[in-house]
Amino acid sequence: MHAYVGTILRINLTEKTIKCEPLDVETAKKFIGGRGLGSYLLSQEIDPEIDALSPENKVFITTGPLTGTTVPTGGRYMVITKSPLTGTIASSNSGGFWGPELKNAGYDIVVLEGKAEKPVYISIKDDQVEIKDAAHLWGMKVNETTDTLLEEFGDPKARVLCIGPAGENLSPMAAIMNERYRAAGRSGVGAVVGSKNVKAIVVRGSGKVKIADEEKMKAFVKDAMKKIRENGVTGQGLPTYGTAVLVNIINESGVLPTRNFQTGVFADAEAISGETLAAEYLVKKDPCYRCPIACGRYTKADEMEGGGPEYETIWCYGSDCGINDMKAIIKANHLCNEYGLDTITAGATIACAMELFEKGYIKPEEVDGPELTWGNAEAIIEWTKKMGTSEGFGAKLAQGSYRLAESYGVPEYSMTVKKQELPAYDPRGIQGHGVQYATSNRGGCHVRGYLISPEILGLPEKLDRFSLEGKPLWAKIFQDLTASIDASGMCLFTSFALGAGDYADLLSAAWGVEVTAEDVLTAGDRIYNLERIFNLKAGLTKADDTLPKRLLEEPMPEGPSKGWVHKLDELLPKYYEVRGWDADGVPTAEKRKELGLE
Template sequence: MGYANRILRVNLTTGACQAEPLNEKWAQLYLGSRGLASRYLVAEVDPKVDPLSPENKLIFATGPLTGTIASTGGRYTVVTKGPLTGAIACSNSGGFFGAELKFAGWDMIIFEGRAEKPVYLYVEDDQAELRDASELWGKSVWETEEWIKAKHQDPLIRVSSIGRAGENQILFSCIVNDLHRAAGRSGVGAVMGSKHLKAVAVRGTKGVKVKDLKRFLAATNAAKQVLATNPVTSQGLPKYGTQVLMNVINEVGALPTRNMREVQFEGADAISGEAMHRPRPSDGKPQLVTNAACFGCTIACGRISKIDKNHFTVKNSPKYWGASGGLEYEAAWALGADTGVDDLEALQYANLLCNEQGMDPISFGSTVAAVMELYERGVLTAEQIGFPAPFGSAEALAKLAELTAKGEGFGRDVGLGSKRLCEKYGHPELSMTVKGQEFPAYDPRGIQGMGLAYATSNRGACHLRGYTVASEILGIPEKTDPLTTEGKPELVKAFQDATGAFDSAGICVFTSFAWTVADIAPQLDAAIPGEWTPERLLEVGERVWNLERWFNTRAGFSAKDDTLPKRLLEEPAATGPAKGMVNRLGEMLPKYYEVRGWTADGVPKPETLARLGVDV
């Protein structure tokens, strides 16, 4: 109940596709999706494995609420060892693919080995087989989805695939489903490309059963009412999407600008959610067409946009003129404020290329920002790049997006990510990364808790592993001062554990603007075996966090990796409320280790692992 109780194991080397029962003991401990897939990965993959070798595994996993009527129950995760970081990688995606996988009767797919030639997996309920994808290799995500639907004469097939970025093993390539939803971070698309797996196509007709339907209906309806009456989930996100944050974060002095040299961007309003609503001077139409929802979602924060067809980037490219996935906050920030570009249409163009060819716009934009700083310092020249690339150049942003998507010219260097690129050109200090992964859109000098969250994130710099911005800026569930460090270790741990529970349930973390684990527990308790309380859910989240940390420790990570770039620790913010401040990570990290039950060196203590039942 709630689970399909089956996983599909696909050996790409031999071509075998076999069903096996779900490990129900692990499901009770790790719930599903992020947690359960991580447990399988830890059991089956050597933490020291080369992420792009056949010995690494790639896991697509649903949660127990995926495919149900629970709001936002369309999520799935991709878990592997990430090539961008060398750490455990877990990328979460929405859309409709996850629900379809559950409808077909599968909780999880585990891919192992490597195919000799390009293949795609076709799943139709109980039937699963690998098929030749030679015709698809070299095609974009958009072309791949269209080809598969035409091939099987079924427009309702859900497709998750890689574009040329994944084929070329760009280290921040992602896996895209439903044309513009993505398992976006840590290079999961590169792992898929290394296995010669082009796509997964799923058609399911089974539905999902729950333990107690009457109680489940009552619990999900009550939870939906909470979302419907919360101003963030009923007004802000539907109208502006995550882009509601652009002007807010800029005003509080925490919008990283020009490779995080500055904390406020003078062009923020021009690339904001509000700007997406404004009529363009060129044609009198706004970029935003409508909002959109993933499967089962009652929030509908997605953006569907139309680029200005007279913009220099697409003037001769009609294929980009139609309505497609629009800018989210993180993408708009990385492609915009971080590069100093305030041309909204150029940002949308780069975003379209990221969707089309499967690239993470956060890592791409942040890497371009590093390139622009290297260019302005004279380390890189126009001859090396192929053209001038100063901060603020929409032309350079567009050209670098094209080259990186194709894996051509200087785009091959950009595809390394900023850590390796900056090391290559002798300035590792200019890479704004943690554990090799680029920062998201919150400057930790202006939001102290996020600095600790970034430094300790198991998958490298990430806002979706402990979004203390909710408390420090938005006052959810209660307001804390973003400029102080007191209480932040406890706050970060609480957010990290709760997020682990949300992710493992198979729902969207955006519900946490309105919900707590007390809203999820009744839904799970009615849907799946066992008794589920808020306390048990938080324990699941803590267990998942420690399991991930255990993997990373054995992969070679240590306390020295729980840090931030020198720029954020030594160069004070020059403007805004945080003027004169750096991130005071050193004040928070020892206490964080203490509240986690780890040693002073950041290693989970045996008694902590025993208490949580992390039996590895």
């Protein structure tokens, strides 16, 4: 067996059974692994219409063929399930070291199915797998859970994946955390694990992933490392400043979402920038498995220290809430990690609540905590805690901005696509990125096709960010390549330096068969269509491929993107066309046949 270890570990929590099943390698290769194979298995095994928090839902925690190999950044795993936030397929990605450890223990995939009667955790030590009582862990935050489990497991080198109180409370913004600060953050995957009464999975493995052609791999890895080191973004920008370096550039472009996307310019951007973070709060870098980029940050603010914050946390807790206090953002980030909350949805929900408060929908008397006013640093900290524990008004916030705004009859104030909060780029000034948002299979998301790269950063080539020309095809190609990278087990950030041909080379060496750049993109297209078909069966339609009304109708009020709205109605039909979908956004029979998805 090469690149894959060949075993699926299936844990039925209702029946309390643990089974090892052989991995079908031919099917695995068709979908590469990770996000692709997990989406295939989920589609095969569950009815897309089920309630995401019911025992009928399943959780596939998957690695890719390159996870745990010598490939740079080959440490990723993915969580695929039906999302309680969006009702779509969810596939959340995380780094750290948990994925390689699972493969070293002898498993490509862990499946959680059914529902445990009482809280449990899963202990994996090579072929010794146990379902253990977790009554003593229930209610614990992430650091305490991790410390307790490491102690109980008796091996400090074990890796802990767990949920926090937010996942236990079934909040649709709950994340799955691993090694304390790494998160499979989006789409409420932590709530699905919580709904099964599973608190954690601890893993320790003594094996090693074998690949087909060691010599070839050595040469390709050397080449990939060189490209990553020599590329300005992966060799300089990300290592020096982490992802937060984007705050200034996105603000200079006039697309930094500010006060719940009311504008794209934040006057105090400098105070919450990557430059400020590096100068005043950075303790050390915190890299993932075999990563030469090391974008991860470890920071300290007063008594709180830990991993992050990422750019995505800084904008939503910062400019989007009108906050210019970096210390408060670091603390809110730390609390999200502790309670197991998706920082994007958490911060953006507070921003939405602040606008609902400003507009008079949320009344002061119903708020049992700090006033939800723009720039109130105490508010972002306290409301994060209350969302984490689902306490008082925090329980309402913990449902995410869509359900919050809808409860006041004004869902248009929720800056979401398919009920998932948009990330850090206002698409009014980045037209291609907007069509990508609208068509992302997991709702509002930037890591399904990062068109910021060509439209703002000029990589791999510079595109006019306001132009519509060619953008649907760019969106498709980026979405397809991203799906394949997510399926491989590598980090998406390598794509600043590597192209489809490089991923093909690495897979060739791992599998021992010839893989071309075209194969990589076709596999991505297959995965994207598979996810789309799942969503259509779950009841989503063309009407869900949209953006918040504000971004389509209210021109950007100021700054370098002033006067622009997003022109989705012009872009979407062309996007469907380049995808091979009909006018309703349904993959045609020909397209399905071409991709082997009949």
